[in-house]
Amino acid sequence: MSRKFLETESPAWVTEGLITEAQRERLLARYPPDAVQAVGLLPLLGSILLLLSALSVVAANWQGLPTAVRLGMLLATLAAAYAGGEYFLRRGNRRVGHGLIGLGLVMFGVSIILTSQLYQLVGYDVSGLLAWVVVGVLLSYLYESQTLVLLPVIIGAAVQTYCTQALGTFSYATVGLVALGSGYRWWRRPDTLVASVLATGLLWQAALWVALSHAKITWFFIPAMLVYAAGDWHPARPASRALQGPPLVAAYLFALGLALFGETDQYAGLLRPPVLAYLGALAVVFALSIVGKRQRGRLTSLPDWLLLLPGFYLPGGLPLAIATLVVLYAHAGSVLARAHRSGEAEQLTLGTVLFVVATMVAYFKLTWAFLDKSLFFLIGGVLLLSMSWYLRRRNAQRLAAGVATVAGAPAPTSPDNNPAA
Amino acid sequence: MPTRSTPSHRMLVRLLVAAQLLYVLGVAGAGYATTAYGQHIVLATSPVDLHGLQYESFVRLRYTIAEAPLTAWRSPTPPTRRQSVYVLLNTAADSLATVAGVYDAAPRPAASQAVLRGWVTDVYPRSLGLRYNLERYYVPGDSPLRLGKISPAVRVRVSIAPWGQARIERVELARPTAAR
Numbered sequence: 001m002s003r004k005f006l007e008t009e010s011p012a013w014v015t016e017g018l019i020t021e022a023q024r025e026r027l028l029a030r031y032p033p034d035a036v037q038a039v040g041l042l043p044l045l046g047s048i049l050l051l052l053s054a055l056s057v058v059a060a061n062w063q064g065l066p067t068a069v070r071l072g073m074l075l076a077t078l079a080a081a082y083a084g085g086e087y088f089l090r091r092g093n094r095r096v097g098h099g100l101i102g103l104g105l106v107m108f109g110v111s112i113i114l115t116s117q118l119y120q121l122v123g124y125d126v127s128g129l130l131a132w133v134v135v136g137v138l139l140s141y142l143y144e145s146q147t148l149v150l151l152p153v154i155i156g157a158a159v160q161t162y163c164t165q166a167l168g169t170f171s172y173a174t175v176g177l178v179a180l181g182s183g184y185r186w187w188r189r190p191d192t193l194v195a196s197v198l199a200t201g202l203l204w205q206a207a208l209w210v211a212l213s214h215a216k217i218t219w220f221f222i223p224a225m226l227v228y229a230a231g232d233w234h235p236a237r238p239a240s241r242a243l244q245g246p247p248l249v250a251a252y253l254f255a256l257g258l259a260l261f262g263e264t265d266q267y268a269g270l271l272r273p274p275v276l277a278y279l280g281a282l283a284v285v286f287a288l289s290i291v292g293k294r295q296r297g298r299l300t301s302l303p304d305w306l307l308l309l310p311g312f313y314l315p316g317g318l319p320l321a322i323a324t325l326v327v328l329y330a331h332a333g334s335v336l337a338r339a340h341r342s343g344e345a346e347q348l349t350l351g352t353v354l355f356v357v358a359t360m361v362a363y364f365k366l367t368w369a370f371l372d373k374s375l376f377f378l379i380g381g382v383l384l385l386s387m388s389w390y391l392r393r394r395n396a397q398r399l400a401a402g403v404a405t406v407a408g409a410p411a412p413t414s415p416d417n418n419p420a421a
Numbered sequence: 422m423p424t425r426s427t428p429s430h431r432m433l434v435r436l437l438v439a440a441q442l443l444y445v446l447g448v449a450g451a452g453y454a455t456t457a458y459g460q461h462i463v464l465a466t467s468p469v470d471l472h473g474l475q476y477e478s479f480v481r482l483r484y485t486i487a488e489a490p491l492t493a494w495r496s497p498t499p500p501t502r503r504q505s506v507y508v509l510l511n512t513a514a515d516s517l518a519t520v521a522g523v524y525d526a527a528p529r530p531a532a533s534q535a536v537l538r539g540w541v542t543d544v545y546p547r548s549l550g551l552r553y554n555l556e557r558y559y560v561p562g563d564s565p566l567r568l569g570k571i572s573p574a575v576r577v578r579v580s581i582a583p584w585g586q587a588r589i590e591r592v593e594l595a596r597p598t599a600a601r
Contacts, residue, residue: 064562119452120589
């Protein structure tokens with residue numbers, strides 16, 4: 001709640017008798033205007049400009065400088081960034097301190113790349129850059145900082161991209177370091193943002209692996225669902241949901257693609273890995289996920305796995321499209337049912353969107369071919385309008401019921417779905 | 422957990438920073454060691470386009486060994502794009518290297534041969550396009566390339582370290598008699 005909000009709204013509270021004038025003044029005094037912040041930005045902007053000028057002078061004369069000077073400058077910047085970071089941390093300025101240490105980590109990678117370039121040196125494996133990931137993971141254990149946990153995940157994805165694109169190999173060491181090193185760091189200190197970025201980074205590396213090995217793209221879902229299953233085992237609920245977000249989005253987009261384009265056997269043919277190997281691997285991951293869900297008492301989220309039903313083994317054509325649509329409907333329905341049970345507004349919106357998307361895909365898919373075009377648009381419009389009316393009414397009823405129960409209850413001492421808990 | 426500024430924590434941070442500084446120095450050392458202990462070969466290029474130097478600090482070198490006939494392919498499986506390969510080069514004292522064969526596993530070079538690693542960029546009906554990651558040459562401030570206005574053909578001296586790194590040692594203008 002901002003000071004401005006307090007200033008504009010509080011007179012009305014006094015007139016309505018919610019608080020007294022004296023209380024209003026005490027409240028205002030408790031949140032002093034923070035006009036100082038804008039001034040605090042000036043030194044930051046000033047130093048950024050100075051830094052940019054130094055950087056451009058160096059960059060313009062880089063090739064002209066002697067090798068030793070260039071190497072010395074890289075090493076000095078690297079050491080200075082870390083020393084500065086430690087200095088600010090000791091003075092208690094955590095944000096600047098962690099920022100500078102992150103800068104030191106970035107400088108380490110830049111130094112490796114620029115030094116190789118200095119000697120026109122090429123390596124044929126990723127070992128040169130692997131050290132960057134190792135240092136990043138180690139640093140994330142040494143400091144209590146979100147930035148420093150995110151950096152090695154991003155660096156790992158970048159190194160893997162370079163490795164697969166330029167060197168034509170997949171670095172299992174990189175993916176292992178990120179999955180185990182950063183993964184364990186997250187496991188110990190769960191955080192929703194780190195969870196999403198970690199899952200996205202790992203999925204990115206999995207996708208690079210699939211692209212490089214020319215495997216069927218469905219193999220992507222084995223590592224992806226392993227990430228999902230790891231979320232099932234984690235005790236912290238919000239962080240584990242955040243970890244499961246990216247794999248679920250990927251699985252949903254895949255199912256949607258199957259519903260839209262699965263009719264052609266050519267596309268479905270691209271998706272069919274050897275039956276026993278794929279289903280066996282998927283079953284193992286599924287079992288891991290179920291055991292985790294049961295341990296943590298989260299079996300209600302089991303319908304997430306509907307998206308992973310290997311419908312692409314069905315013969316292409318209409319049966320495949322219809323089967324996928326049924327799955328999409330079942331999934332949207334399960335999300336809606338879960339949202340109604342828990343009464344979470346966000347989940348309700350998500351379920352509604354999924355439901356609408358499934359309906360639109362079904363309608364476009366099944367009726368475009370045999371309906372007259374004007375009739376097609378007319379019925380589609382009516383369908384969507386009536387659905388929006390129905391869903392909105394339902395949501396309103398649902399939320400009103402929720403508000404009524406909250407208002408009717410005595411002042412809650414410890415709300416059980418408190419996100420901070 | 423972390424961030425307590427205890428002596429042991431500070432010690433770990435110092436060690437980690439020292440390791441990074443040493444690592445960067447190690448990369449520089451690998452550069453010198455590649456020249457000192459490596460095998461030296463000379464590669465020819467087609468004329469170098471110097472126009473890019475006005476905007477960038479590097480030029481793109483196109484080596485004559487960047488294209489090999491498909492008959493030089495020495496593996497039962499056909500070549501695929503982006504595959505990493507070992508190129509066996511015939512070298513003689515003070516002469517240009519030529520492709521003797523392209524392998525998908527490390528071959529054993531004879532006395533006057535060298536192995537340079539590379540990647541397949543294209544597979545044509547009769548030839549292979551190859552890339553060595555040595556194509557981008559950062560032109561130093563005192564290089565003769567900085568003075569030239571025309572597009573010269575150059576000789577590139579490359580050293581290949583026994584542990585599998587390679588570097589461009591220097592780039593010389595091809596002698597006018599040898600230039601095409």
